[in-house]
Amino acid sequence: MHKFLNIFIWLFIAMLGASAVGGIAINRGESINSLWFITAALCIYAISYRFYASWIATSVLVVDKTRATPAERLDNGRDFMPTHKWVVFGHHFAAIAGPGPLIGPTLAAQFGYLPGTLWILFGAVLGGCVQDMVTLFLSSRRDAKSLGQMAKDELGPLGGTAALTATFAIMIILIAVLGLVVVNAMKHSPWATFTVSATIPIAMLVGFYMRHFRPGQVLEASILGVVLLLLSVLGGRFVDENETLRHLFDHEGLTLAWSIMAYGFAAAILPVWLLLAPRDYLSTYMKIGTITLLAIAIICLQPAIKMPALTQFIDGTGPIFSGKLFPFVFITIACGAISGFHALIASGTTPKLLSNETDIRLIGYGGMLLESFVAIMAMIAATVLDPGVYFAINSSAGVVGAEAVDAVAKISSWGYPVTVEQMQTLAHQMGETTLFARTGGAPSLAVGMASLFGSAFGEHLLALWYHFAIMFEAIFILTTLDAGTRVGRFMLQDILSNIWPKMGETSWTPSVILTSAIVVSGWGYFLYIGVIDPNGGVNILWPLFGIANQMLAAIALSVATGILVKSDKLHYAWITGLPLLWLITITSTAAWQKITSDNIRLGFFSAANDLTEKLANGSLPAAKAAIAPQLILNLQIDGWITLCFVSLLWVIVLDMVRVCYKHLAGQVVPPLTESAHIPSRLVEEWIRD
Amino acid sequence: MHSTLNKIWQIIRRLSGDDAYERYLKNYAHYHHQETHQSDAPSHCAGPLSKAAFFKQWQDEKWNGIKRCC
Numbered sequence A: 001m002h003k004f005l006n007i008f009i010w011l012f013i014a015m016l017g018a019s020a021v022g023g024i025a026i027n028r029g030e031s032i033n034s035l036w037f038i039t040a041a042l043c044i045y046a047i048s049y050r051f052y053a054s055w056i057a058t059s060v061l062v063v064d065k066t067r068a069t070p071a072e073r074l075d076n077g078r079d080f081m082p083t084h085k086w087v088v089f090g091h092h093f094a095a096i097a098g099p100g101p102l103i104g105p106t107l108a109a110q111f112g113y114l115p116g117t118l119w120i121l122f123g124a125v126l127g128g129c130v131q132d133m134v135t136l137f138l139s140s141r142r143d144a145k146s147l148g149q150m151a152k153d154e155l156g157p158l159g160g161t162a163a164l165t166a167t168f169a170i171m172i173i174l175i176a177v178l179g180l181v182v183v184n185a186m187k188h189s190p191w192a193t194f195t196v197s198a199t200i201p202i203a204m205l206v207g208f209y210m211r212h213f214r215p216g217q218v219l220e221a222s223i224l225g226v227v228l229l230l231l232s233v234l235g236g237r238f239v240d241e242n243e244t245l246r247h248l249f250d251h252e253g254l255t256l257a258w259s260i261m262a263y264g265f266a267a268a269i270l271p272v273w274l275l276l277a278p279r280d281y282l283s284t285y286m287k288i289g290t291i292t293l294l295a296i297a298i299i300c301l302q303p304a305i306k307m308p309a310l311t312q313f314i315d316g317t318g319p320i321f322s323g324k325l326f327p328f329v330f331i332t333i334a335c336g337a338i339s340g341f342h343a344l345i346a347s348g349t350t351p352k353l354l355s356n357e358t359d360i361r362l363i364g365y366g367g368m369l370l371e372s373f374v375a376i377m378a379m380i381a382a383t384v385l386d387p388g389v390y391f392a393i394n395s396s397a398g399v400v401g402a403e404a405v406d407a408v409a410k411i412s413s414w415g416y417p418v419t420v421e422q423m424q425t426l427a428h429q430m431g432e433t434t435l436f437a438r439t440g441g442a443p444s445l446a447v448g449m450a451s452l453f454g455s456a457f458g459e460h461l462l463a464l465w466y467h468f469a470i471m472f473e474a475i476f477i478l479t480t481l482d483a484g485t486r487v488g489r490f491m492l493q494d495i496l497s498n499i500w501p502k503m504g505e506t507s508w509t510p511s512v513i514l515t516s517a518i519v520v521s522g523w524g525y526f527l528y529i530g531v532i533d534p535n536g537g538v539n540i541l542w543p544l545f546g547i548a549n550q551m552l553a554a555i556a557l558s559v560a561t562g563i564l565v566k567s568d569k570l571h572y573a574w575i576t577g578l579p580l581l582w583l584i585t586i587t588s589t590a591a592w593q594k595i596t597s598d599n600i601r602l603g604f605f606s607a608a609n610d611l612t613e614k615l616a617n618g619s620l621p622a623a624k625a626a627i628a629p630q631l632i633l634n635l636q637i638d639g640w641i642t643l644c645f646v647s648l649l650w651v652i653v654l655d656m657v658r659v660c661y662k663h664l665a666g667q668v669v670p671p672l673t674e675s676a677h678i679p680s681r682l683v684e685e686w687i688r689d
Numbered sequence B: 001m002h003s004t005l006n007k008i009w010q011i012i013r014r015l016s017g018d019d020a021y022e023r024y025l026k027n028y029a030h031y032h033h034q035e036t037h038q039s040d041a042p043s044h045c046a047g048p049l050s051k052a053a054f055f056k057q058w059q060d061e062k063w064n065g066i067k068r069c070c
Helices: A002-026 A035-061 A085-096 A100-111 A113-140 A147-154 A157-186 A190-213 A218-241 A243-248 A253-269 A276-301 A325-332 A342-346 A357-383 A387-394 A404-413 A420-429 A442-457 A459-496 A509-532 A538-566 A574-596 A604-616 A622-664 B002-016 B020-035 B042-046 B051-062
Strands: none
Touching: A002 A035, A002 A113, A035 A113, A035 A276, A035 A357, A085 A276, A085 A342, A085 A357, A085 B002, A100 A113, A100 A325, A100 A357, A100 A387, A100 A442, A100 A538, A113 A147, A113 A325, A113 A342, A113 A357, A113 A538, A113 A574, A147 A157, A147 A538, A157 A190, A157 A253, A157 A442, A157 A459, A157 A509, A157 A538, A157 A622, A190 A218, A190 A243, A190 A276, A190 A459, A190 B051, A218 A243, A218 A276, A218 A459, A218 B002, A253 A459, A253 A509, A276 A357, A276 A442, A276 A459, A325 A538, A325 A574, A342 A538, A357 A442, A387 A404, A387 A420, A387 A442, A404 A420, A420 A459, A442 A459, A459 A509, A509 A538, A509 A622, A538 A574, A538 A622, A574 A604, A574 A622, A604 A622, B020 B051
16 A cells, blocks of 8 residues: 555656646746746656666665765764764755856856756756766765876876866866856945955954854854844945945956955965855855745745746857857756766765765765755746846846947847836846846846845845845855865965975965965966956856866766776666766867857857957957957967867766776776775664764 | 754754864764774873864864865
């Protein structure tokens, strides 16, 4: 009887999910309720978690609950420590979910709600979740080794070097694009600039409290910090209304970009306790709190989606970023569907806490499902806006024109009516002077969130909600920025130590300053170009970031596929092999188009050539002619970087194929490095918390 | 009700690292006996670290490596 009930319930979930997905896909009417998105997502997640993830865990990976994990065997009471699965889940989710799943879907909404939503759902359950779960499993069977180390051990030195290079490259591009997002949210916005700046001294205060005033009292300090952050949102309004203070925080994009670089440099050399650690605490609370609030608001309000299912921009002429639906929707939404960066957390960090292998499904697969859900909510928040408003906020001045009148005329001509008055009223409600051309996704997401929060928790507080949302996005963007700069610094010190061992000493000041400066100039360069580029750097930087992130995912999946084949599980290798094939296809296609396309908005080299020609025959306006040489150089650099990324991808994939082929042909390959089976004692003793 | 709230409170403390020192002391007591028999770990015999010293080490270790994603 119980069995039948079970079958009935799962059949019901399957049918509900199928009709929700069908409803989303077929609907071509005026609007569709966002509850359909939530329903489709939850049903797909439930089914894939219950059946696919469970099958992978038991049949493919064969998780063994009697086997001691690295956390148990190497328990040192600090980083290695068996921990309750929900606590590990919390840590893992806080580590993997950054600003990516919020920004990607917002940008991809230019194709309409449908392509992005389907990719987030199916990309996650078949690709991203599998990658995270398998990587977590493999690392926990190898003493919590990092992805780079596993690539080196299992495939060979080439794989290890490729993984290291990819990680460093992605870090640089990621930080640049995130910096650009923050700059666009703060430029000429005294309120946002004040609030975001205030997060720095607040973090320092919290850091000092935790380290010296009341050592180890993490929660006390955090509560203090959260209260101060909320006050800083209010303080921003005060600054905005005060004529003298207003000017202190009203800046051009370029000034803000330089300040962010200075901040990134300071954060990389200051001790972690002062800035990085406390900022991370605050950003984690903000992230979890705000995402929960957003989920409650969406579920209570069930707002109607105003964006059409598909827009005409699937032909590649989109104003936010150029490129056709295939492959660019899959590049634009990386985090939320499949994100290679997660493999770095799932190897190395999380396995050190895992108390039992059976928890891998919840933490690896489940953690990514939750991130995918965050991406779905971002998609909803972007598509509940009037499409006209959405495009007005997200289109750069270079595409729609710098004057408000031109911009609204152009956007309305696409069939998405919007007026100057409408934009002015909205900007006024949000406490801003203008919302035109605030590219990068953060401001439009903040407008979407503010309208949702406003309707749910008080309409008159719109401006506060908007700046709260901006602060929430900025605080963890800056966390990624300073954590990333620091990681980049460590990696560079590690690389340089091969040439001069002294450079590897992480506390030797000259080395610290030199490597930090190199890393900051690396991303600072791209940020600078992104800010001066009149077409808005997002069009260039976000696809580069997407390609880099998918490349890292391809490396993780290559390692996983290689190990599955070497473990004589060839017949199961498709679980990572198929997502890998898909990633190779989209990354190579996107890279190919970025390199060879004749369309000057898409191809890097054609854009560089076009600009060179125009500069030579003097057809550029003076302002643009002045920066043209820099833009040309940058476009060429971007083209070469893309070529490097895609070559690196092919090198590692072919290396994996080589190892698999040799193994199948019975030749010698690097042996499996799985650590020996030691029985777990936690099962009997139950000292897991 | 009370025990549920207490449980939630413990989870929050655990997640935030508020109870890290208590866990360290527990772990220290648990493993100290074994470690005293190893000649290469004489420093452990000097007793556990103070809360401030432990927190310093804990924080520095926690922030070494890739800890945040995109």
